[in-house]
Amino acid sequence: MVGKGPGFTRNTCFGRYLTLVLGAIGFETFREMDLSKPRGRKSGAPTMIDVAHTAGVSIATVSAFINGSANVSAELMLRIESAIREIGYRRNAAARSLKTGATHTIGLTVADIRNPFFTDVVAIVQDVLNRAGFAVMLCSSDEDTAKQDEQIRLLLERMVDGLIIGPAGEDEVTRRLVRSTRKPVVLIDRMIAGLGVDAVVLDNRAAVLEAIQYLLGLGHRRIGYISGAAGTATGHDRLEGYRAALANAGITPDPGLVRDGRFREADGYRAAMELMTLPERPTALFSANNLMVIGAMRAIRDLGLSCPGDVSVACMDDFPWADVFSPRLTTVAQPVKAIGEQAASLLLNRLAGNAPPEPLVLTLRGQLIIRSSCAAPTVRQSA
Amino acid sequence: MVGKGPGFTRNTCFGRYLTLVLGAIGFETFREMDLSKPRGRKSGAPTMIDVAHTAGVSIATVSAFINGSANVSAELMLRIESAIREIGYRRNAAARSLKTGATHTIGLTVADIRNPFFTDVVAIVQDVLNRAGFAVMLCSSDEDTAKQDEQIRLLLERMVDGLIIGPAGEDEVTRRLVRSTRKPVVLIDRMIAGLGVDAVVLDNRAAVLEAIQYLLGLGHRRIGYISGAAGTATGHDRLEGYRAALANAGITPDPGLVRDGRFREADGYRAAMELMTLPERPTALFSANNLMVIGAMRAIRDLGLSCPGDVSVACMDDFPWADVFSPRLTTVAQPVKAIGEQAASLLLNRLAGNAPPEPLVLTLRGQLIIRSSCAAPTVRQSA
DNA sequence: AAAGCTAATCTAAACGTTTCGGCGTTGTCA
DNA sequence: TGACAACGCCGAAACGTTTAGATTAGCTTT
Incomplete structure (x- = not known):
């Protein structure tokens, strides 16, 4: 007799059965059980019952084989496997879920x-x-x-x-x-x-703080901020970062320089439009996410302005193409x-x-990626 | 009596029950059925049986109410609804699927x-x-x-x-x-x-054909092509379009100008690198999808070349930011x-x-969007 | 007033798995 | 040699729904 031992490592993942090659095994016992059940109950897919009938074993054995939950003899494994293949059986996940929860x-x-x-x-x-x-x-x-x-x-x-x-x-x-x-x-x-x-989550406050500090370092004092949805922690924390950076630099935040872009491109466009048509417009724009910055760039283009010539731009979230098109955007990359x-x-x-009973909150750090969309502010002739 | 008629339009979507306001209804019959079933069978979620017990009705009635599959009296609707709310019942989709298929x-x-x-x-x-x-x-x-x-x-x-x-x-x-x-x-x-x-699907052949014709119209004769995965119909048809356009213009396609980018950015980069370092390099590049074009642009940048100055670029698939960064890419937009x-x-x-028994194949048209990433080829001084 | 209908409700049998307990067969050890 | 464990296999009872068919009760019709 061959391989009766327990040395069969079987993938528990259904679908990949071990293909046993055990030499001559009596196929004469194969299919001699009563196949009276007409296999046409509901025109539905074949079930485990069909497999059991075809292989001449009980349903419990088929289940045991499929799940690897109990020992099944090599011969039956072979019979069951070919029965499955023959009738094209596929496990019904609904029934399984109902049972296992x-x-x-x-x-x-x-x-x-x-x-x-x-x-x-x-x-x-x-x-x-x-x-x-x-x-x-x-x-x-x-x-x-x-x-x-x-x-x-x-x-x-x-x-x-x-x-x-x-x-x-x-x-x-x-x-x-x-x-x-x-x-x-x-x-x-x-x-x-x-x-x-x-x-x-990201340490949103720190991420934006660092980016705004970079802008401040370039000499910007009027920095427009396109904020994310007000109702979200992320939107809130990022705005906090912006305010904190300004406060650290001794600048009183001008509420008029903050517009809600709701994390969406269209609203980002609107926000940037408003900011850039202000009597005294900002010299830099920070967008609280990547979608809004597209809107912002569109607004800048529509106004005939250039970046970073007329206005510096930076944003949260990096994207794959940020460094191949120009302006090559300065972003804060999240560790996706x-x-x-x-x-x-x-x-x-x-x-x-x-896992421990108490909830785990992981806070990751963003990374400021400096490219070429930000420059020192140019002195404006008027006002 | 109020509203006994059939005028109740109920949303069949479970989860939004009609909130009946029928005036005084005897709540004294409420909950008087035997609640002996201890509600702690398996520490699992509440079931329809629990709802039935709480409301003092049969399971069938609960099911009928939830699915709107049969008439249920106003009084029972009310009882069932509050029972559901009370015990926080949510339907078990596995059981439902098992039954309904x-x-x-x-x-x-x-x-x-x-x-x-x-x-x-x-x-x-x-x-x-x-x-x-x-x-x-x-x-x-x-x-x-x-x-x-x-x-x-x-x-x-x-x-x-x-x-x-x-x-x-x-x-x-x-x-x-x-x-x-x-x-x-x-x-x-x-x-x-x-x-x-x-x-x-898209009429891929026509889409690429149109784009290549545009490139030819600008005067390009050596057009590099970054192809998609060879094993796909899409990859094949697009390449066909490229070849057909060249053939129409009386140009013998140079096999050396076609490289496989496998629809992926990294391979697109490699393909563009190879093409642009050819002894006699192409004056235009067409990428069979949007991911590969990013790789191509990266290659162009890494080689210190400019677009469209040194090489014109166009590709299949439009993206939202294609017209706000430069070069503003000429693309063939799919009707997503x-x-x-x-x-x-x-x-x-x-x-x-x-639906008719025979399979339906819808072929949609792409739309060439001309922007500024393509220009007439500049005459090369050497060779 | 009997018969017939309709509307409202219920009973019980599936649906296709998993799994627990049971039962022969072998093999092992005292 | 007998007791006992281990192994390989099976029977049958869930799991929580849906739904066909049975059973009322209340009306209408003749």
Whole structure:
């Protein structure tokens, strides 16, 4: 007899069966069980029952084989495997989830899927999670809190095992939704206080502070700020960084130099338009994210202004093309890879149960990347 | 008596119940049923059974109310609704799917989630599908066919009701996977022949042909071409367009001017590097997608060349920032909105059963957007 | 007043898995 | 040689819904 021992390392991931090559095995016993069950119950997909019938074993054995949860003899493994192949069986995840209570699916909502920052994070989260055997359900709330809440509801109803949320914002519904679920939740990018869940965020205040200090160092005194959605921690913290930098330099912040761009390109355009048509316009512009800076650049172009000649520009969030087109934008890069990986493993750890009871909040540092979109302010002739 | 009539339009979407205000209704009958079932079966979430007990009705009635599938009296509606609210019930989608055979979830795989083109399509597909009550499971195959196949398997096992695939490529596994499922499938961006499924694609040949003609019109004769993955229909058709344009102009294509950039930035960089260091270098470069053009621009910059001064550049796929940074790229824009909407409704139609038996293939037109990254070739002094 | 209809509610049988307990067979050890 | 454990396999009971069919009760119709 061959290989009766326990030396079979089998991938627990269903779909890749060990292909046993055991030499001659009696195929005469194959298929001699009653196949009376007509295989046409509901015109549906083949089930484990069909596999069991075809292979002439019990359902329990098929299940044991597929999950590697118990020892199955080499002969039966072979029979079951070819039965599966023959009838094209695929496991029904709904039934499995119903029984086990786990879906091996995690929900992911981000504020805006079109934002390269989120796209990068999504790609990484998806990769890590896929590798761990989880599927990802993605939703983009398009910076709309109501939509976001609806999506969280949708995901929770779909019985996701966990949730990663890059919130558009927070309202009472969001908070209740998150608090009422027992599923692990990880917040990314934007903190929501008092939820008692894990989070991985940027030190937004420090990031913007450093960027504004750089601008101040170049000699700018009137720095326009295009802020992010006011209702978010991220928007708030970044604005704080801006104010703190000015305060450190002994400059009283001019409230007129701050406009809300709601993290979106169109609103960023509007904000920049307003700022750059001020009687005494700013010599530099800082955008609290990458989408708004596109709007800002468009506004600058539409006004016939040049960057950095007429106005210096910098922003939060780097993008792949920032250093190949001009002006080569000065940005604060977020550690997207780390954010995605940390968020995924935080969740995976909670799921595995090896995480401390108290919530973990990871605060990462941004990195100022100086390119050529900022210069010393030019002296204005008038006013 | 109030409102006994059938005038109640109820949203079939679970989660938003009609809040009935019917005046005084006897609450004395409320909760008088036996609540002996201890509500602690498995420490799990509350079930329909719990709701039924709390409201003092049968499970069938709860189900009827939630799904709006049968008439339920106003009084019971009220009782059930507050029971749901009270115990925080949320429907178990796994059980529901097991019974109905539908998950109201669709799977979406794209070749590269970091590509703004796919991002846009994803955003739109997701929006349309969410609106129709479907969740979206997203996977990015990162231009890796094996990964893509694994993901399709994952999605199919998760019992998605349908699949939208933006293929990284095609191999035998892909074809077998798609052919073996009975779920509706819609292909986007890249066609796979002989699958008999719906698809929405661009007229890639025509799109590139037009762009190359534009370049030829400017006087270019040596046009470098950075091609997409050779194994894809899209890559093939675009290259065809390039060749056809040259042929039409009576130019024999120089095979040395075509390099594979595999639709990725890094490979695009390499391809452009090779092309621009040729003894007799091209006066224009066309990139078969948007990611590779970033690599190409980086190569041009690294070589100390200028665009469009030393070399004209154009590419497939537009992006939001293409007209605010310089050089303002000349691109062929794809109708992303239409692609996403058509793909989603094709799928929705199949699911609803009102689609013709034969597969539908929608071919959309691209639009050449002329900006400032192309100019007439400058005469080279040497050779 | 009997019969028939409709509306409202309930009972119970699936759906396709997982998993616990049980039961022969072998093999081991005293 | 008998007791006992280990192994390999199976039967059957969940998991939480949906839904067809049964059962009322209240009306209308003849």
